[in-house]
Amino acid sequence: xxxxxxxxxxxxxxxxxxxxxxxxxxxxxxxxxxxxxxxxxxxxxxxxxxxxxxxxxxxxxxxxxxxxxxxxxxxxxxxxxxxxxxxxxxxxxxxxxxxxxxxxxxxxxxxxxxxxxxxxxxxxxxxxxxxxxxxxxxxxxxxxxxxxxxxxxxxxxxxxxxxxxxxxxxxxxxxxxxxxxxxxxxxxxxxxxxxxxxxxxxxxxxxxxxxxxxxxxxxxxxxxxxxxxxxxxxxxxxxxxxxxxxxxxxxxxxxxxxxxxxxxxxxxxxxxxxxxxxxxxxxxxxxxxxxxxxxxxxxxxxxxxxxxxxxxxxxxxxxxxxxxxxxxxxxxxxxxxxxxxxxxxxxxxxxxxxxxxxxxxxxxxxxxxxxxxxxxxxxxxxxxxxxxx
Amino acid sequence: xxxxxxxxxxxxxxxxxxxxxxxxxxxxxxxxxxxxxxxxxxxxxxxxxxxxxxxxxxxxxxxxxxxxxxxxxxxxxxxxxxxxxxxxxxxxxxxxxxxxxxxxxxxxxxxxxxxxxxxxxxxxxxxxxxxxxxxxxxxxxxxxxxxxxxxxxxxxxxxxxxxxxxxxxxxxxxxxxxxxxxxxxxxxxxxxxxxxxxxxxxxxxxxxxxxxxxxxxxxxxxxxxxxxxxxxxxxxxxxxxxxxxxxxxxxxxxxxxxxxxxxxxxxxxxxxxxxxxxxxxxxxxxxxxxxxxxxxxxxxxxxxxxxxxxxxxxxxxxxxxxxxxxxxxxxxxxxxxxxxxxxxxxxxxxxxxxxxxxxxxxxxxxxxxxxxxxxxxxxxxxxxxxxxxxxxxxxxxxxxxxxxxxxxxxxxxxxxxxxxxxxxxxxxxxxxxxxxxxxxxxxxxxxxxxxxxxxxxxxxxxxxxxxxxxxxxxxxxxxxxxxxxxxxxxxxxxxxxxxxxxxxxxxxxxxxxxxxxxxx
Ligand SMILES: [Cu+2]
Numbered sequence: 008x009x010x011x012x013x014x015x016x017x018x019x020x021x022x023x024x025x026x027x028x029x030x031x032x033x034x035x036x037x038x039x040x041x042x043x044x045x046x047x048x049x050x051x052x053x054x055x056x057x058x059x060x061x062x063x064x065x066x067x068x069x070x071x072x073x074x075x076x077x078x079x080x081x082x083x084x085x086x087x088x089x090x091x092x093x094x095x096x097x098x099x100x101x102x103x104x105x106x107x108x109x110x111x112x113x114x115x116x117x118x119x120x121x122x123x124x125x126x127x128x129x130x131x132x133x134x135x136x137x138x139x140x141x142x143x144x145x146x147x148x149x150x151x152x153x154x155x156x157x158x159x160x161x162x163x164x165x166x167x168x169x170x171x172x173x174x175x176x177x178x179x180x181x182x183x184x185x186x187x188x189x190x191x192x193x194x195x196x197x198x199x200x201x202x203x204x205x206x207x208x209x210x211x212x213x214x215x216x217x218x219x220x221x222x223x224x225x226x227x228x229x230x231x232x233x234x235x236x237x238x239x240x241x242x243x244x245x246x247x248x249x250x251x252x253x254x255x256x257x258x259x260x261x262x263x264x265x266x267x268x269x270x271x272x273x274x275x276x277x278x279x280x281x282x283x284x285x286x287x288x289x290x291x292x293x294x295x296x297x298x299x300x301x302x303x304x305x306x307x308x309x310x311x312x313x314x315x316x317x318x319x320x321x322x323x324x325x326x327x328x329x330x331x332x333x334x335x336x337x338x339x340x341x342x343x344x345x346x347x348x349x350x351x352x353x354x355x356x357x358x359x360x361x362x363x364x365x366x367x368x369x370x371x372x373x374x375x376x377x378x379x380x381x382x383x384x385x386x387x388x389x390x391x392x393x394x395x396x
Numbered sequence: 397x398x399x400x401x402x403x404x405x406x407x408x409x410x411x412x413x414x415x416x417x418x419x420x421x422x423x424x425x426x427x428x429x430x431x432x433x434x435x436x437x438x439x440x441x442x443x444x445x446x447x448x449x450x451x452x453x454x455x456x457x458x459x460x461x462x463x464x465x466x467x468x469x470x471x472x473x474x475x476x477x478x479x480x481x482x483x484x485x486x487x488x489x490x491x492x493x494x495x496x497x498x499x500x501x502x503x504x505x506x507x508x509x510x511x512x513x514x515x516x517x518x519x520x521x522x523x524x525x526x527x528x529x530x531x532x533x534x535x536x537x538x539x540x541x542x543x544x545x546x547x548x549x550x551x552x553x554x555x556x557x558x559x560x561x562x563x564x565x566x567x568x569x570x571x572x573x574x575x576x577x578x579x580x581x582x583x584x585x586x587x588x589x590x591x592x593x594x595x596x597x598x599x600x601x602x603x604x605x606x607x608x609x610x611x612x613x614x615x616x617x618x619x620x621x622x623x624x625x626x627x628x629x630x631x632x633x634x635x636x637x638x639x640x641x642x643x644x645x646x647x648x649x650x651x652x653x654x655x656x657x658x659x660x661x662x663x664x665x666x667x668x669x670x671x672x673x674x675x676x677x678x679x680x681x682x683x684x685x686x687x688x689x690x691x692x693x694x695x696x697x698x699x700x701x702x703x704x705x706x707x708x709x710x711x712x713x714x715x716x717x718x719x720x721x722x723x724x725x726x727x728x729x730x731x732x733x734x735x736x737x738x739x740x741x742x743x744x745x746x747x748x749x750x751x752x753x754x755x756x757x758x759x760x761x762x763x764x765x766x767x768x769x770x771x772x773x774x775x776x777x778x779x780x781x782x783x784x785x786x787x788x789x790x791x792x793x794x795x796x797x798x799x800x801x802x803x804x805x806x807x808x809x810x811x812x813x814x815x816x817x818x819x820x821x822x823x824x825x826x827x828x829x830x831x832x833x834x835x836x837x838x839x840x841x842x843x844x845x846x847x848x849x850x851x852x853x854x855x856x857x858x859x860x861x862x863x864x865x866x867x868x869x870x871x872x873x874x875x876x877x878x879x880x881x882x883x884x885x886x887x888x889x890x891x892x893x894x895x896x897x898x899x900x901x902x903x904x905x906x907x908x909x910x911x912x913x914x915x916x
Contacts, residue, residue, distance in 0.1 A: 047836035047848055050768055065765045072755040079722065079751060086729045087744065091736075092666070098733035098892075102668040107727070108720070115719045119712045122762065127705060129764040134701040149541075177844060179450040187449065189846045212537040213631060215696060215771060219837045224767045226697045228632060229536065230625020233698035250696075250771040250839045252530045254537060255457045258842030 051220050054239045054266065058222030060129045068122055075118075133222075136234045139204035143195070147207075147214030147227035147249065149354065150256035154195050156276065157206075164279045167359055168193045170259045174313060177259075189246040192309060194263040198272035199242050207233040212254060218247035218262055226251055239266040255323075255352070256313075289363045290386045296370065299383050303371025306364045311372075314352060319376030323352055328376035337382055341369050341392055357393055362386040403906050412507070415499035416906065417484045418802075423506050424481025425795075429871070431473030431513065432788075436864050438466035443826075443860040446853050451844055459843035460528035461520065467531025468549075471649065472556045473513050475787045479652040480505075480563045482794055483591050485802065487567060489897040489904065490585045492576025492913045497569035498562075505562035512555035519545035530841060532642070535623035535634040539615045546616065550609045557602040564595035564602075571595075576896070578915035582676070585895050586669065589676050590655030593683045597644045597651075600687075605641040608634065632697050639690035647686045650750075650782060651679060653790030654721060657743045659895070660797050661725055664740035665732030666892035671724040678717035678724075685714050695766045704763050711761035715754065722751050737890070738812030742793035745820050746786060753781030756831070771841075774834025780827045792819070792870065799874065800889045804903025805881030811873045818866035825859030 052062045090096040142157040144165075151169035158164070171190045175181040184190070197203050207216055209227040216235075217224040220243075225235040239245075247262040267275070294302075307315075314324030319333075327333045332340050344365060347355035356365065366384040373380040404410050404419065414420060441462050445453045454462070484502065488495055496502050519526040524543035527533065538546060571592045575584070584592070611634075614620040621627025623634045654675075662669045669675065691699060691707040699707075725747050734740070756778040760769055769775060792815075800806050829852035834840075838849045845853065888898045896915070900908045 048832045050835045051837075061765055061768060064762060065759070065768070068759050068762055068765065072758065075755065076751070079726070080748065083726050083729070083744075083748065086726060086732075087734065090665075090729065090732050090734050092733045093735070096731075096733045098666040099731040100667060101731070102670050102672065102728075104671075107723075108671055108674050111723045112716060112720060115716050119715060119758075122758075123709060123712060126708060126762045126764055130701065130704060130708070133764055133767065134704075177451055179452065183449060183847060185847070187847050188844060212541050213534055217771075217839070219768060222767065224696050224770055228625075228697065230631065231698065247837070248839050248842075252460070252534070252537065252841045254528075254541060255460065257460075258456065258839075258844050 053220035053222050054241050054243060054245060055220075055222050055237055056240065057129070057132055057237070058220065060132065061222055064125055064129055067125065071118060071122070133235075136204055136236050138202065139236055140201040141198070141203045142206060143197075143203060144206045145208070145216050145227065147209040147211075147216065147253065147260075148359065149211050149254050150249070150260040151359075152195075152216070152260065152262060153210075153359075154193075156279075162280060164276065164283060166193050166279070168195065168263070169309070170256075170261055172259075174317075186246070188259065189248070189261045189263070191261055191263045194244070194265045196265050196267060196272055196275045197237075197239060198269045199239055199266050201269070202236055202238040205235045205237070207235060213251050214249045214253045214260070215251035216247070216262060217250040218245050218264055220245040221247075221264060224250055242266045242268060286361055286363060290361075290390065293385060294363075294366070294383070296374065296381070296383050299367045299370035300374050302364070303367035303369070304375070306360065306368040307371050307375075310356070310360065311368065319372070319378075325353075327372050327378070329378060333372045333376075333378050334380060337369070337373065337380075337384055338392065340373065341365070341384055341389060344369055345389070345393060362389040362393070365389045413503070415495070415503050417488050417496045417499070417502065418904065418906065420496075420502050420506050421481045421483075421485030422802075424477045424484060427506070427509060428474050428476075428478035428481060431469050431477070432867070433871075434517070435466050435469035435474050436867065438462045438469065439860060440864050442466060443857040445843055446845070447857040448854065449845055449847055449850050454843070456843045457525060457528060460530075460841070461526040463841050464527045464530050464533075465516075465520070468516065468527070469513070470783070471531060471645070472553075473509075473516075475649050475783070475791070476556075476560060477509060478791045479591070479594075479649075479787075480560075482587075482652065482656070482791070482798075483563075483567055486798065486897060487570055487588055487591060488574070489900065489908055490588050490895060491571065491574065491579050492896050492909045492915065493570060493574035494907065494910050494912075496566050497573055498566045501562050502566055505559045505566065508555050509559050512552045512559070515548050515555075516552040519548050522548070532638060533612075534638075535612065535615070535631050539612050539623055542616070547613070550613050553609045554606055557606045560598050561602050564598035567591055567595040568599070576909065576912040576915050582673065583915060585655075586658035586672070586675055587652070587655035590651045590658070590679050593679050594648050594651045597648050597683055597686065601641040601644045601648075604637060605645075608637045608641065611637070632694075635694050635697060636690070639693045640687075642693065643690040644683075644686040646779075646782070647682060649787050651683070653746065653787050654679065656790040656794040656797075657725065657746050660739050660743040660793055661728050661747075662894065663797075663890050663892045664737060664743075665729045665734050667728060667732040668894075669724070670727040670730075671720070674720055675724055678720045681717040682714060685710060685717070689714065692761060692763075692766075695763050696770050708761060708763040712758065715758050715761075718754050722747060722754070735891075737796075738807070738809060738816055739793045739797035741813065741816045741820075742789050742796065745816070746789045746793065749781055749785030749789070749823070753778055753786060756781065769834065771839055772834035773830045773838045773840055776840050777827050777830035777834060780830070784827070785823055789819075795870075795874065797890075798897075799877060800881075800884055801897060801902055801904055803878050803881065804883060804885070805877050806884050807873050807877040807881055811869060811876075815866060815869045815873060818869070819863060822859050822862035822866055826856050826863055827859070829853075829855050829859075 050062055050065050052059055144155040144157060146153040151167050153167050155163055155165035168191045171192045172188050176183045176187060207225045207227045209229040214227040215224055216227055221237040223235045223237050225233045243266055245264045249257055249260040314322055315327050316322050319327035345357035347353050363386045366386045366389045370383040373382060411423060445459055522545045524545060526545055527549045529538040529542060611622040615622055615624060621629040623629050623631050658669055658675060689707055689711045692711045760766055760778060796807060796812055833849045833852045838845055885902055887902050889902060896913060
């Protein structure tokens with residue numbers, strides 16, 4: 008439950024660190040992007056017209072609240088100051104005024120109507136998902152995102168996008184990078200000035216896809232498809248996070264969107280499609296053991312290391328070093344990786360990794376951590392197992 | 397008082413078998429304080445982990461258990477029972493009744509609570525850990541993906557619900573039947589009125605919560621699919637059912653606090669409450685509106701736009717009666733003759749900070765902007781302004797206000813004021829920066845965060861540690877008062893106090909109003 012006690016000693020340094028960080032460069036200054044970034048107080052205006060409208064509404068209602076506060080708290084502080092017994096105030100006994108009561112029912116009501124009008128207008132715009140230039144399907148998984156570009160010709164491109172921050176940064180063994188927890192292995196690419204429609208759903212529990220600067224937050228609900236849209240008017244890298252509690256690693260499933268020019272986008276999509284073709288070829292290829300181990304190591308470090316440890320020593324997941332599964336029947340081993348293990352944290356990776364990666368990672372696990380099995384699985388074995396042959 | 401009346405029994409059985417409203421009130425109040433400390437210690441673990449970026453103290457799964465248990469214990473264990481305790485002590489004394497209308501049920505409704513919370517707390521030591529799906533326990537995270545302890549959680553919720561329903565039926569029966577001659581409805585003190593309305597809310601929505609957890613139980617153990625799309629059910633249905641309970645629930649947590657403050661401010665302003673009738677009507681309107689705004693918690697689930705608009709307009713409307721209350725409190729103080737004893741300080745802070753929470757509530761009501769606020773620390777800041785500076789501050793104010801009447805001893809004013817100023821500053825230090833990190837993009841319920849949120853989180857944690865530790869001073873002050881506070885005998889206690897509870901002896905005898913007083 009509790010980690011090493013020595014970390015507690017850091018807590019006692021807290022006030023000192025706070026003081027330092029407030030008056031000088033601060034404890035994280037070297038790590039955080041800039042002073043402005045560190046002390047961001049407000050919503051970002053963002054990169055879309057709708058986002059700018061939302062920001063405008065936010066500032067409108069904020070300043071109205073400030074105005075109301077000034078009047079109400081002004082009256083309150085004056086009252087508290089002026090009518091003190093210690094200053095000789097004598098209590099008057101009035102306790103009713105219909106005029107006043109009516110006035111302070113009507114005035115707030117009018118202000119609220121003033122707010123409701125622009126809010127309705129913006130809301131209707133948020134809900135206008137018609138005539139999009141591009142459809143992207145977003146699926147929330149525990150704890151990563153899957154993006155699928157819907158291609159009218161049926162040539163869909165899809166991939167998973169998961170946290171890239173290494174465990175060593177999270178557990179404070181290494182200095183944290185500037186995009187700590189907000190970096191992914193495969194960002195979503197979108198073309199600038201194009202209306203993109205998102206079809207949002209969940210695979211397991213409810214997630215919520217949120218990128219503040221694109222002004223999109225939409226719940227990803229298993230069994231339902233929600234619609235949302237965005238139209239970025241400037242290029243850039245925009246970061247967000249899952250916003251709905253979705254289990255253990257809810258805090259560790261960020262979103263990164265690269266909004267690029269149409270040319271760059273086309274080039275990127277072309278590359279992705281080529282990769283998919285290449286993968287098809289790879290599926291038919293016979294790999295050597297060293298090839299599989301090398302590829303599998305990469306897959307392991309992206310996908311498995313969080314639960315099973317760098318040296319297969321286990322953690323949230325079972326140890327793999329010298330384990331019965333990793334040194335037992337290879338089909339059983341593959342089956343567990345593909346279908347998961349019910350009632351445990353071990354997920355079904357069959358839908359998340361391609362055949363080549365599945366074959367590679369299983370081969371790696373059987374030939375690393377002192378498991379010198381010397382055997383290997385080929386993509387075609389995985390394919391057959393998935394098909395139930 | 398007739399001499400056939402006996403005092404309290406001696407020893408433990410006094411508390412086990414008691415049907416006396418004052419004893420039961422005391423039990424509720426101590427129980428809720430214990431839960432406040434327990435729920436508070438969970439909050440300290442949360443804030444300690446969030447003190448710096450990175451994972452230092454706990455693993456993410458334990459962090460999720462802490463956020464869940466903190467919410468459940470504070471809502472169901474601390475705030476609700478504390479107000480029931482106040483109701484038990486004060487409602488009979490305020491309406492001139494000898495006791496609650498259903499004294500045996502009163503005993504039962506208290507004594508099932510410790511079992512419910514013992515069961516809930518025991519889940520922390522179970523295989524798979526305590527509930528970890530947030531106090532809002534959205535399906536399917538709380539059904540298909542829940543730890544095995546969820547069944548105990550469901551049973552605990554059922555018991556808490558039964559306790560609340562019995563407690564509120566008792567309050568309704570007492571207010572309807574046991575008012576002293578001449579105590580018409582429109583003469584009842586506002587604390588009685590707000591509780592009377594709250595009791596109806598409780599009777600209406602606790603069965604809905606029971607329905608929600610029963611459907612969960614069926615999904616988990618009996619193969620139904622209420623909340624599972626794979627079986628033809630609907631995960632969003634859970635949220636509708638939950639928030640149909642949940643939104644009235646937040647008014648259940650605050651309306652009695654409105655009542656407390658409406659008692660205290662006139663006392664220390666030495667001036668009658670301004671707009672009594674409009675206070676009653678405003679409370680009733682808030683209660684009514686609370687039933688038709690639930691989906692403002694669900695703006696991002698994909699409601700049809702017409703639904704979204706309806707819930708936005710209805711939610712904005714709540715600002716009107718709430719505003720009336722705030723204006724009335726301030727006008728009550730206007731041209732009064734004010735002194736600033738501890739209960740008054742907490743009440744003024746309540747009006748001030750609850751209004752801040754109300755204004756951020758108006759911001760959150762705006763559906764298009766809520767797409768950015770939803771599930772961020774901005775929401776966390778908002779509801780802690782209403783729940784801590786609202787509910788908890790009013791409970792603290794009530795304790796200082798009535799403690800001399802309960803015990804016949806005066807608390808230490810110096811210690812009380814110190815407690816107030818520490819709480820006030822520490823509270824704002826904790827929760828004000830959370831508005832900023834929320835707007836800057838920090839989601840709620842995460843154990844670790846990006847570097848740009850670091851400074852405000854550290855400030856927030858320091859504030860939380862101060863707030864937590866200053867409550868020890870409160871406990872110490874109360875215990876010191878009971879054991880060795882300066883004895884007082886003046887029935888009125890406070891110069892400006894009005895109402896029947898101030899006509900009985902100080903300390904309040906074990907039995908009061910065995911013959912009903914005449915109210916003119
Ligand atoms: Cu998620």
